Amino acid sequence: MEIVxxxxxxxxxxxxxxxxxxxxxxxxxALDNPKGLMKSLVGVLVVAGIFGVGFALAGSEVTAAYAKFDVTPFISQMVGASLITAYVFMVGAFVLAIFTEFAKAFK
Incomplete structure (x- = not known):
């Protein structure tokens, strides 16, 4: 066995x-601060809810180009759900950034 x-x-x-x-x-x-743990749990549930909506909206089609890579309809739907979730969070971050700038401007 080498050193690497x-x-x-x-x-x-x-x-x-x-x-x-x-x-x-x-x-x-977190066990020291149960209220902080509850806030984290709410955040995880929100992310899971957004992913669930994305999963419900995502299609499960598999084209011939991807079928040769053993992509199943479930994998296709998971990828679609992940993309929808990412899009939701990107739009949310953009909206919150704009809102924050307007809020700072009117203070």
């Missing part, structure tokens, strides 16, 4: 450790 392989395995292990800690430690800290 060892370094890659160490990198994988550290990335996995960082991922686990990035998920677990905020959850442990």
């Amino acid at each position: 392989d060892i370094a890659l395995y160490i990198g994988y292990a550290l990335t996995g450790l960082a991922t686990v800690l990035a998920i677990v430690l905020p959850l442990l800290k």
